[in-house]
Amino acid sequence: MPELPEVELVRRSLEKEVEGAAIEAVAFSDFVKKGHATSRKTLVKQELDAFSRNVEGATISKVGRRGKYLYFIMEKTGGIFHMISHLGMSGAFFVTDSIDGITDSNYRKHWQVALRLQDGRTLSYCDIRRFGEMLTIGRMSDFPPFSRMAVEYTHPDSLPDFIDRVRGPANRKKAIKAVIMDSTVIPGVGNIYASEALFAAGILPTRKAGNVSVKRLMSLHKAIAEVFDLSIESGGSTISDYRGVSGEKGSMQDRFHIYQKKSCSSCGGPVKTKTIATRNTFYCTKCQR
Ligand SMILES: [Zn+2]
Structure with missing residues (x-):
């Protein structure tokens, strides 16, 4: 998608x-x-x-x-x-x-x-x-x-808005992964980039949003921005059906660290999967807490 x-x-x-x-x-x-x-x-x-x-x-x-x-x-x-x-x-x-x-x-x-x-x-x-x-x-x-919808991730208000909304009463008891996939918190994060950004920030996708410190939320916001920017540079991810206007495929799928991986790209341990917010989530219990 x-x-x-x-x-x-x-x-x-x-x-x-x-x-x-x-x-x-x-x-x-x-x-x-x-x-x-x-x-x-x-x-x-x-x-x-x-x-x-x-x-x-x-x-x-x-x-x-x-x-x-x-x-x-x-x-x-x-x-x-x-x-x-x-x-x-x-x-x-x-x-x-x-x-x-x-x-x-x-x-x-x-x-x-x-x-x-x-x-x-x-x-x-x-x-x-x-x-x-x-x-x-x-x-x-x-x-x-x-x-x-919240402001775009490139907007200067995105970081403070993101922190407020993640920790707000509507979201703090939900899994952090489900919260970052909500466009009223930050727009555009789907299943793939949610797994990748949480891995980059070292945060367990199952953790309750209210239990993630402000400092770690700052890292997570940065990780989302970085994974978006890298993917745009790589021509996007072609997992199944994505095509550019000229029919071209992207190469971001070759740069995934955790999504659809069997072993963790950082510690080599097994990658765990779990359904969160109806979608399959990939994470490492050693590198993410
Ligand atoms: Zn690991």
Whole structure:
């Protein structure tokens, strides 16, 4: 599942490809249309007509990211609005001459929303497992996940906010791993980077958040920032389905210290696994306390 670094890499590629491009027409896959015909709001979380009406004729003026969400600032006569996208488990964007030009056949088969650009290219959203989301909103604050989300890890307020929220009454009795995966505490940490950051900071994922000292929380915040930055530099992690806009894979998976490892990269001891917050967690009881 794409986490913050992978979404940031998609944003950077999309920025180069589509900023300034105008959208001429929208097409939806049969899967999306069928879902909507039975009022399930499949992938597109609003009426398809409304989505098309908003997006057609708009110009993409900026591609941004908030946590694991992408947002496109769209300009149209009469003002600006936002197109939001979450990649779910296996979403990917491609910019090609047409849908047929997507080289990876598995993604090509699973295109879901295709935006035809005025310059003749197509911006396609493909999703194999179909847990992604797209929708248009007016202001960013109209979207509840954004209004609740903590500031980005690069923001100067992120560290003090992080410490306050981890130790706050809502979280202090929960496992630290579950707490750092909550976007109201710090945005963008998913299952992989939670295991990696806790290992780097030497903190047991099962430890109660309220029992982690401020000093250790400072190390943990630093570890999250470092693991994000390293992953962005490495082109992200390609565990199963993540692809960049040109179909490229990342190499961060070769740099994991604990995630999906059998033995600890530091002491050589056995790596333990446990389900925390419904996801498999990897840790070393010797190096993490
Ligand atoms: Zn160890």
